[in-house]
Amino acid sequence: MSAARLLLAVSGLIVWSSGFVMLYAGLSIGCKAGVHQTGVLGANLLTALLFVVLIVHLAVLAGLQWHALTLWRRERGTGGYPAFLAALTCLVTAVGLAGMLAVGLPVLMVPPCD
Amino acid sequence: MRTGVTGLGPLARHRALERIWRNPGGLGRLQVVNHSVVGRRFLITGMLFFFFGGVLAMLMRAQLATPESAFLSHAAYNQVFTMHGTVMMFLFAIPVIEGLSLYLLPKLLGARDLAFPRLSAFGYFCYLFGGGMLVVSLLMGAAPASGWFMYTPLSSRVYSPGMQADVWLLGITFVEISAVAVGVELCVTVLKLRTAGMSLARMPLFAWYMLVTGAMIVVGFPPLILGSMLLELERAFGWPFFDPGRGGDPLLWQHLFWLFGHPEVYIIFLPGAAIVSTILPVMARRPMVGYTAVVASVIATGFISFGLWVHHMFAVGIPQMAQAFFSAASMVVAVPTAVQFFAWLATLWMGRPVLRLPMLYLAGFLVVFVFGGLTGVMVALVPFDLQAHDTHFVVAHMHYVLVGGFVFPLLAAAYYWLPQMTGHRPSDRLGQWAFWLIFIGFNLTFFVMHFTGLAGMTRRVYTYPAELGLEGFNLLSSFGGFVMAMGFAAFAIDLLLHYRYGEPTRRNPWGAGTLEWAMLSPPPLYNFASLPRVESREPLWHRPELPGSMAGGRHWLGLPRNGWQETLGVDPMSGEPHSIVVLPGPSWWPIACALALAAFFVAFLFSAYVWAAAGALAALAVALRWGWDNGLRDDAPNFPAGDGVVLPRHDHAVAPPGWWGLAFALVADAALLASLLFGYFFLWTVAPAWPPERFLDAPSWLAIAVAGALLTGVLASRRARLGAGSGHATSGWLWLALVAAVIASAGFFATPVAGGVSPSSHGYAASVAALSGYAAVHAAMAALWCGFVLLRWRFRFVSALRSLDLQLLTLWWGYTGTTGLVILASLYLAPGAFAQ
Numbered sequence: 001m002s003a004a005r006l007l008l009a010v011s012g013l014i015v016w017s018s019g020f021v022m023l024y025a026g027l028s029i030g031c032k033a034g035v036h037q038t039g040v041l042g043a044n045l046l047t048a049l050l051f052v053v054l055i056v057h058l059a060v061l062a063g064l065q066w067h068a069l070t071l072w073r074r075e076r077g078t079g080g081y082p083a084f085l086a087a088l089t090c091l092v093t094a095v096g097l098a099g100m101l102a103v104g105l106p107v108l109m110v111p112p113c114d
Numbered sequence: 115m116r117t118g119v120t121g122l123g124p125l126a127r128h129r130a131l132e133r134i135w136r137n138p139g140g141l142g143r144l145q146v147v148n149h150s151v152v153g154r155r156f157l158i159t160g161m162l163f164f165f166f167g168g169v170l171a172m173l174m175r176a177q178l179a180t181p182e183s184a185f186l187s188h189a190a191y192n193q194v195f196t197m198h199g200t201v202m203m204f205l206f207a208i209p210v211i212e213g214l215s216l217y218l219l220p221k222l223l224g225a226r227d228l229a230f231p232r233l234s235a236f237g238y239f240c241y242l243f244g245g246g247m248l249v250v251s252l253l254m255g256a257a258p259a260s261g262w263f264m265y266t267p268l269s270s271r272v273y274s275p276g277m278q279a280d281v282w283l284l285g286i287t288f289v290e291i292s293a294v295a296v297g298v299e300l301c302v303t304v305l306k307l308r309t310a311g312m313s314l315a316r317m318p319l320f321a322w323y324m325l326v327t328g329a330m331i332v333v334g335f336p337p338l339i340l341g342s343m344l345l346e347l348e349r350a351f352g353w354p355f356f357d358p359g360r361g362g363d364p365l366l367w368q369h370l371f372w373l374f375g376h377p378e379v380y381i382i383f384l385p386g387a388a389i390v391s392t393i394l395p396v397m398a399r400r401p402m403v404g405y406t407a408v409v410a411s412v413i414a415t416g417f418i419s420f421g422l423w424v425h426h427m428f429a430v431g432i433p434q435m436a437q438a439f440f441s442a443a444s445m446v447v448a449v450p451t452a453v454q455f456f457a458w459l460a461t462l463w464m465g466r467p468v469l470r471l472p473m474l475y476l477a478g479f480l481v482v483f484v485f486g487g488l489t490g491v492m493v494a495l496v497p498f499d500l501q502a503h504d505t506h507f508v509v510a511h512m513h514y515v516l517v518g519g520f521v522f523p524l525l526a527a528a529y530y531w532l533p534q535m536t537g538h539r540p541s542d543r544l545g546q547w548a549f550w551l552i553f554i555g556f557n558l559t560f561f562v563m564h565f566t567g568l569a570g571m572t573r574r575v576y577t578y579p580a581e582l583g584l585e586g587f588n589l590l591s592s593f594g595g596f597v598m599a600m601g602f603a604a605f606a607i608d609l610l611l612h613y614r615y616g617e618p619t620r621r622n623p624w625g626a627g628t629l630e631w632a633m634l635s636p637p638p639l640y641n642f643a644s645l646p647r648v649e650s651r652e653p654l655w656h657r658p659e660l661p662g663s664m665a666g667g668r669h670w671l672g673l674p675r676n677g678w679q680e681t682l683g684v685d686p687m688s689g690e691p692h693s694i695v696v697l698p699g700p701s702w703w704p705i706a707c708a709l710a711l712a713a714f715f716v717a718f719l720f721s722a723y724v725w726a727a728a729g730a731l732a733a734l735a736v737a738l739r740w741g742w743d744n745g746l747r748d749d750a751p752n753f754p755a756g757d758g759v760v761l762p763r764h765d766h767a768v769a770p771p772g773w774w775g776l777a778f779a780l781v782a783d784a785a786l787l788a789s790l791l792f793g794y795f796f797l798w799t800v801a802p803a804w805p806p807e808r809f810l811d812a813p814s815w816l817a818i819a820v821a822g823a824l825l826t827g828v829l830a831s832r833r834a835r836l837g838a839g840s841g842h843a844t845s846g847w848l849w850l851a852l853v854a855a856v857i858a859s860a861g862f863f864a865t866p867v868a869g870g871v872s873p874s875s876h877g878y879a880a881s882v883a884a885l886s887g888y889a890a891v892h893a894a895m896a897a898l899w900c901g902f903v904l905l906r907w908r909f910r911f912v913s914a915l916r917s918l919d920l921q922l923l924t925l926w927w928g929y930t931g932t933t934g935l936v937i938l939a940s941l942y943l944a945p946g947a948f949a950q
Contacts, residue, residue, distance in 0.1 A: 027433065
């Protein structure tokens with residue numbers, strides 16, 4: 001088992017970091033470029049784009065969570081560090097998923113550039 | 115036959131190991147690199163700075179005790195409050211954390227020393243010299259006076275002429291070099307230097323906390339190092355990164371500062387929590403509840419704490435949605451902290467706790483930090499923050515978090531580990547007096563301060579008018595401050611007296627389960643006579659006979675040989691040994707390198723740039739000479755290590771600690787570059803006075819030549835490494851990589867000139883010059899490194915079996931090539947992209 005396994009254990013929070021940075025940077029650049037002044041499907045374009053960023057990250061996190069659960073089901077009960085790492089991956093990914101949801105919800109609740 | 119059963123008795127083994135690990139005396143003490151000594155030096159120096167910072171706090175409280183006081187002038191007060199924050203954050207908290215970790219980690223992990231003992235010693239001298247610069251400036255009345263956060267434009271040349279701000283920028287950068295060095299040290303030591311069988315699942319929680327803290331230091335400190343460099347470039351050479359009239363933006367400083375500043379709060383808290391998670395289960399006499407959940411929450415805290423920095427900037431005028439992102443993240447981070455709290459409470463609930471002195475301080479921590487956490491959630495809410503911003507409410511909150519989250523656990527740690535460190539017990543009675551004076555004094559000072567802030571008292575003002583009605587609150591706070599000071603004085607007296615008058619302690623007086631208690635008190639320099647295979651997280655609880663069998667040499671590396679300072683190198687995941695790491699002994703190079711750097715910083719402070727360049731070159735020369743000493747000139751066989759296993763020396767192993775050290779150093783380097791790129795695009799997006807009069811107009815062939823040289827260098831260095839591994843000549847590839855590096859470096863240096871941008875003209879041009887300079891310096895280092903490896907190849911330091919030099923060079927070239935291409939794209943493609 002390589003050190004890449006440790007990276008997998010924290011990948012949920014790496015994805016969370018990516019989502020957080022993309023939401024904040026996208027908002028800042030979008031407001032500067034006036035993207036929010038264009039409408040699409042009854043919403044402004046910037047909100048729509050940020051929502052897509054959020055959904056993509058949530059989807060990746062959900063996939064990771066599924067993978068982590070599969071790993072955990074396979075390893076639990078075996079003892080030793082693989083079982084520990086599988087449980088750790090599950091927990092960390094769950095934090096990433098919940099954190100992404102919490103941080104991303106304002107996209108739907110607040111106008112972007114006010 | 116098991117290694118260690120070799121006819122050497124425990125005493126003879128002890129003497130043989132003492133001879134190998136012996137430290138020089140007299141002036142030679144400056145050469146000492148042993149982790150126990152360097153850790154103690156960090157701790158003692160940090161505590162001296164703490165008492166110095168405490169005296170400054172008392173001066174502030176004396177000034178604020180009564181309205182319109184003339185005890186301190188406004189100029190003196192500004193220096194005092196700036197230095198109080200600076201000393202406590204940079205010269206006390208972080209170095210003491212580092213000292214405690216450097217001292218304890220190898221002992222908890224079952225190792226004999228750290229991965230890079232000389233790097234830690236170098237870090238200590240950088241800290242000492244950098245901190246010394248700041249203290250001397252205060253004694254000379256020329257201390258920084260712009261606040262410990264050094265906001266621009268107050269700290270810019272216009273509003274802070276003279277060298278006060280420069281002292282801060284240069285001194286703190288010097289200290290931060292030390293912090294990053296120790297951060298790398300902590301990460302590599304935890305991952306690579308453990309005893310046999312200590313998998314990630316069996317690591318003491320302290321090691322998990324310090325692994326995350328080390329990684330946070332590596333990623334979190336570079337933004338401030340970069341910010342300090344940019345502000346110094348603006349102050350010294352007029353490169354306008356923060357001047358809004360010339361394409362800069364003062365908010366860039368705030369972003370860079372808080373990109374560092376908020377993670378730093380957790381860099382201070384997590385080691386406090388590490389102490390709690392180590393001591394509390396011993397006091398509860400049961401293993402920690404929820405080990406995996408606690409590890410997950412520590413990792414989560416480490417990541418999420420990097421998403422909070424803008425909550426210090428809610429009042430600067432950013433969109434509501436951005437505020438909501440950071441407000442949400444600020445509340446999310448409370449969840450993993452709460453998980454740790456509930457795990458501690460559950461451990462106490464399910465255990466059989468005893469209220470001994472360290473537990474008393476932990477109880478103080480639990481109460482005080484909960485208050486700090488709750489007010490933290492309050493200021494995470496934007497509407498409340500806008501009311502409380504820049505008031506004494508925030509001062510109170512910050513002290514509840516930092517004193518609660520770190521100082522109380524640190525005092526618990528002192529009373530818990532001093533018997534291990536010195537072999538003597540401190541006084542219970544004096545310790546209890548100290549606790550109650552500190553606890554009562556602290557709450558008198560800072561609980562009241564919440565109301566002072568809500569009543570309207572702003573931070574960073576040297577006095578206030580009587581008619582505001584704040585004198586009662588302030589007098590109470592000042593009174594509490596002096597009560598707290600008496601508590602710390604009692605602690606200091608106990609600390610000083612226990613060594614002489616404290617009762618001698620027996621081994622493991624608390625009945626703890628971790629390995630630091632398996633050794634004698636005070637511990638020998640080599641820590642353990644042999645390294646055990648561990649099968650649980652609390653090896654001493656499950657195998658109480660371990661201390662005796664370890665001293666008898668019945669485990670790994672029990673046979674002293676060749677005068678080598680040996681410890682085990684393990685697989686980071688499983689903890690299975692895969693090499694014998696031979697550690698370097700005492701050396702003059704760490705202090706020589708730190709002195710050369712000190713010459714650079716002091717010369718820069720006095721604008722003696724030629725001398726500064728000479729200091730930098732001297733530091734580089736010393737570093738190269740230091741590196742020259744590493745490694746063997748001949749291939750070595752495998753050696754018996756223990757349990758019938760033979761292992762190679764670390765320089766014959768794949769990915770030895772040196773490789774991991776460079777990898778973590780490059781993570782810090784990448785964080786610095788990411789901050790620089792953030793600044794480049796931030797100014798482009800947000801700063802007023804844009805666009806600049808002209809963009810980079812360098813010929814495209816220059817970019818193509820540089821890109822070609824970068825790719826050539828990357829490929830040639832890889833071929834050199836592969837060639838060495840298969841026994842083929844590598845020097846031709848190394849020469850090619852060297853030439854490519856020279857071309858790339860020259861190309862990057864020439865870019866701003868060829869592109870017609872003058873760095874002092876506009877924030878854009880300054881950013882272009884900074885990015886080009888970054889890439890040019892890295893390529894120049896690659897050239898130097900190629901030459902260095904060529905020389906070492908010639909002198910037989912490199913062979914098919916010993917290819918660490920080439921592994922490191924390949925890693926460096928991979929980083930330089932990748933980042934060079936990113937920088938080229940940013941310089942040449944961004945203007946077109948942004949224009950559209």
